[in-house]
Amino acid sequence: MSDERGIPRREFLKSAIAIGGTAAFSACLGREEVDVPTGPDDLSSYPQRQHAWNEVLPRDDHGNIIAPSHRVLLYLNYRRDGQPNEDDRDQVETALRGIEHAYERSGDGLLLTVSYSPAYFYRFDDSLPDDVDLPDPEALAPFEEPEFDTPDAVVHLASNTAQVVLGAEEALKGNKSTLNGVDQPDAALTDVFSLADRRTGFIGDGLPAENADDAEGVPADKVPEDAPLFMGFKSGFKKNQASEDRVTIQSGPFAGGTTQHISKLQLNLNQWYNQDDRWQREAKMFCPYHAENDVIEGAGDNLGTSSKIDDCQPTDETAREMGVVGHSQKSARARDDDDSPLILRRDFDSTDGGAASLHFLALQRRITDFVDTREAMNGTDVTEQSAVGQRNNNGILQYIRTERRGNFLVPPRSLRALPPGQPAGDAQEVTHESS
Amino acid sequence: MNRRTFLRQGAALSGGLLLSGCLGQLGFETQSAWRDPPLVEDRPDAVYYPAIIEGMGMYGTTTAGDLGFALMHSFPHRFWNLTGSRKTKVVVQSDDSVHLMASVWDTETETILPVDVSVEISNSDGRVSSTNLWPMISPNMGFHYGDNIALPGEGQYDVTLQIGPLQTARTNPFDGRFTEGQSATMQFTFDTDETYNLEIRRLGDKAGTRGTVDLMDMEMVPEPVVPTKSELPGRLLHEGQSSDATILVALVDGDHRFSDSDGPFLIVSPRTPYNRVMLPRMALSATLDRGGDTITQGTLQASLDPDLGSFYGMGLDELETGDTVRLTVETPPQLARHDGYETAFLDMDPVEFTVE
Numbered sequence: 010m011s012d013e014r015g016i017p018r019r020e021f022l023k024s025a026i027a028i029g030g031t032a033a034f035s036a037c038l039g040r041e042e043v044d045v046p047t048g049p050d051d052l053s054s055y056p057q058r059q060h061a062w063n064e065v066l067p068r069d070d071h072g073n074i075i076a077p078s079h080r081v082l083l084y085l086n087y088r089r090d091g092q093p094n095e096d097d098r099d100q101v102e103t104a105l106r107g108i109e110h111a112y113e114r115s116g117d118g119l120l121l122t123v124s125y126s127p128a129y130f131y132r133f134d135d136s137l138p139d140d141v142d143l144p145d146p147e148a149l150a151p152f153e154e155p156e157f158d159t160p161d162a163v164v165h166l167a168s169n170t171a172q173v174v175l176g177a178e179e180a181l182k183g184n185k186s187t188l189n190g191v192d193q194p195d196a197a198l199t200d201v202f203s204l205a206d207r208r209t210g211f212i213g214d215g216l217p218a219e220n221a222d223d224a225e226g227v228p229a230d231k232v233p234e235d236a237p238l239f240m241g242f243k244s245g246f247k248k249n250q251a252s253e254d255r256v257t258i259q260s261g262p263f264a265g266g267t268t269q270h271i272s273k274l275q276l277n278l279n280q281w282y283n284q285d286d287r288w289q290r291e292a293k294m295f296c297p298y299h300a301e302n303d304v305i306e307g308a309g310d311n312l313g314t315s316s317k318i319d320d321c322q323p324t325d326e327t328a329r330e331m332g333v334v335g336h337s338q339k340s341a342r343a344r345d346d347d348d349s350p351l352i353l354r355r356d357f358d359s360t361d362g363g364a365a366s367l368h369f370l371a372l373q374r375r376i377t378d379f380v381d382t383r384e385a386m387n388g389t390d391v392t393e394q395s396a397v398g399q400r401n402n403n404g405i406l407q408y409i410r411t412e413r414r415g416n417f418l419v420p421p422r423s424l425r426a427l428p429p430g431q432p433a434g435d436a437q438e439v440t441h442e443s444s
Numbered sequence: 445m446n447r448r449t450f451l452r453q454g455a456a457l458s459g460g461l462l463l464s465g466c467l468g469q470l471g472f473e474t475q476s477a478w479r480d481p482p483l484v485e486d487r488p489d490a491v492y493y494p495a496i497i498e499g500m501g502m503y504g505t506t507t508a509g510d511l512g513f514a515l516m517h518s519f520p521h522r523f524w525n526l527t528g529s530r531k532t533k534v535v536v537q538s539d540d541s542v543h544l545m546a547s548v549w550d551t552e553t554e555t556i557l558p559v560d561v562s563v564e565i566s567n568s569d570g571r572v573s574s575t576n577l578w579p580m581i582s583p584n585m586g587f588h589y590g591d592n593i594a595l596p597g598e599g600q601y602d603v604t605l606q607i608g609p610l611q612t613a614r615t616n617p618f619d620g621r622f623t624e625g626q627s628a629t630m631q632f633t634f635d636t637d638e639t640y641n642l643e644i645r646r647l648g649d650k651a652g653t654r655g656t657v658d659l660m661d662m663e664m665v666p667e668p669v670v671p672t673k674s675e676l677p678g679r680l681l682h683e684g685q686s687s688d689a690t691i692l693v694a695l696v697d698g699d700h701r702f703s704d705s706d707g708p709f710l711i712v713s714p715r716t717p718y719n720r721v722m723l724p725r726m727a728l729s730a731t732l733d734r735g736g737d738t739i740t741q742g743t744l745q746a747s748l749d750p751d752l753g754s755f756y757g758m759g760l761d762e763l764e765t766g767d768t769v770r771l772t773v774e775t776p777p778q779l780a781r782h783d784g785y786e787t788a789f790l791d792m793d794p795v796e797f798t799v800e
């Protein structure tokens with residue numbers, strides 16, 4: 010891939026992620042003028058929670074976490090049948106440490122998690138401890154027929170710097186002897202795992218508009234220039250996200266871990282932008298109150314730290330009186346006794362396969378929390394009592410089609426390399442919650 | 445007249461020239477008539493004859509389980525999308541190739557099902573398009589599901605039609621039916637000669653006047669209509685009008701299939717004027733007054749019955765002569781509208797009558 014074709018720098022970087030490989034990586038090096046600090050020699054201070062990203066991520070003016078903009082998901086199959094052995098564990102841990110030494114743990118540096126599927130844990134005689142709620146993936150709406158992801162593991166790489174994601178990936182594949190000036194171990198993740206799938210994506214102000222040309226059927230001129238997601242609105246406000254504490258497993262050997270659901274949602278942006286108007290988009294994404302009262306400016310940065318969902322009427326009322334319920338309005342019905350959402354969304358857009366889609370990656374203490382949230386979002390109860398359709402005028406269900414679903418356990422850091430199904434003893438997790 | 449002659453004349457109508465991608469790609473030139481054809485001036489707030497009636501072609505029908513599925517095509521259409529009583533005009537996009545339509549019914553009773561349909565289209569290169577169709581109403585098709593779809597070109601396509609369970613209630617004979625999703629696969633060949641040569645009828649002087657054309661005769665597909673007045677069960681209480689919808693109200697008493705509880709049952713059967721096309725996706729409620737006091741107030745349950753089709757119902761304790769019934773339309777039928785229906789069934793006034 011030549012970088013001399015006059016592709017604008019940012020545009021180049023995001024397509025580089027989608028393409029991947031060492032060539033894309035070296036091309037990135039020349040284009041991104043960043044100097045990412047290396048990681049420490051001693052990684053012992055790194056948190057047990059692999060998902061503890063928030064403390065090192067930048068925040069916007071309102072204090073909302075800014076999600077890392079470049080992403081890669083590596084779906085991996087363990088090469089060995091039966092239970093993993095210590096050599097393989099060492100190999101995995103060594104490979105992971107290699108990239109952690111190369112890049113500091115930060116938004117501009119590298120954030121990663123390693124997670125394992127129910128299929129992986131079936132290789133053990135003992136089932137997972139009761140503290141871990143990790144069922145096989147299933148369809149979560151009566152009108153969807155997703156395929157299920159059953160590879161053994163998923164590595165999630167994230168950074169605001171494209172070359173970091175690509176470099177880390179290449180090193181994990183054993184393609185780099187040095188990374189960011191740091192010698193890499195002679196241990197590749199791909200010696201232990203085969204690559205089953207590679208998914209990529211982006212999130213952040215302006216990135217969807219820049220990526221619009223890479224996908225079929227995206228009305229490129231309609232995706233707002235500054236929107237962080239294809240559908241045009243800001244997402245992930247502080248008060249509409251579960252905290253990392255809220256999603257952390259509290260007890261047992263996997264304490265400090267979390268569960269992860271990843272779905273691939275196809276987006277119909279033609280309907281969204283060409284067949285709906287702004288009022289409808291606001292009503293369907295947030296709630297009719299927001300649309301009626303012009304609550305949202307542009308992508309919605311003016312909302313501050315929340316989607317202001319308290320201003321919306323109850324879903325059953327707007328359903329009957331306005332014929333529509335909003336996505337945020339419905340989803341906010343899945344909250345706990347402390348009024349906290351149940352899931353921590355770390356989703357991002359994608360043009361994988363040439364189609365606009367969203368990798369909806371969510372963390373929650375139990376997969377059941379995700380299932381409950383998705384049920385609230387389906388709004389089946391609302392459709393039975395109103396003119397709101399199964400999808401039509403039912404939040405954003407009209408515009409998304411679930412293609413794939415997968416469930417994973419993100420174990421605590423000490424167990425991230427091929428964990429056993431029933432590890433001995435408790436992980437030393439100190440949490441602020443007692444439940 | 446066919447679509448192409450119409451398109452040539454379209455330039456004269458609107459003066460503008462706009463190259464439309466789908467046809468440009470296929471070697472055709474189209475005018476702005478395609479994108480946003482002329483609308484009749486002074487449309488009444490009622491069902492009216494549009495300027496043109498677009499022909500429709502059948503791709504085929506199939507069954508899956510005890511459900512029938514039909515797939516139909518026409519050239520890309522303008523339509524109006526509805527949220528509450530707010531409508532958005534949807535013009536044809538430059539890369540739209542076809543207006544794809546689907547209907548789903550119970551093969552046993554020939555009842556049209558108001559269940560959302562999604563389609564996934566693929567060819568030998570893999571998936572080319574997937575979309576969730578809009579529930580719609582048009583003069584010659586009545587209630588159907590549809591959307592304008594962009595296809596990469598002429599040729600053969602596989603299509604999977606998928607539905608979820610029926611979201612409304614159902615009466616006794618349908619107990620336990622339509623509770624699960626179902627999908628059906630079909631093939632179709634997109635041939636521009638076939639689709640773009642479909643007949644276009646200009647309605648001339650009639651355009652803009654109240655009325656509508658007959659439903660197209662589709663042999664293999666049940667008509668999306670509800671029963672005539674005389675076919676309604678029980679006693680007809682009232683025939684009302686609201687925003688040009690006809691609203692029939694009947695009362696069944698004694699033993700009936702409409703609810704588990706005893707007592708009279710109020711049936712509300714809204715339909716389009718002229719053709720009796722079903723009007724699902726409404727939210728209705730009823731208030732019952734006796735001697736100046738409200739004695740009952742509640743929502744009508746949207747439901748499906750083999751004889752009544754889509755209707756709205758409510759069980760009552762009793763209904764006496766002299767009682768006043770007031771039906772309020774909280775949400776008008778949430779159906780996307782083709783030309784001829786976009787000004788009707790929107791701001792719907794209540795229907796009120798006294799029981800005789």
Ligand code: HEM
Binds near residue numbers: 244336344351383405
């Ligand atoms: C294309 C896909 C989606 C988009 C563009 C989207 C966008 C949004 C937006 C803009 C909000 C309100 C602002 C905020 O995030 O704070 C929101 C809230 C939310 N969404 Fe989504 N969303 C999508 C899919 C999903 C899915 C699949 C789920 C899973 C169930 C989900 C769950 C939630 C939850 C739990 C909230 C917060 C509710 C609360 O306040 O308690 N979203 N989403």
Ligand SMILES: [Cu+2]
Binds near residue numbers: 581588591
């Ligand atoms: Cu249609």
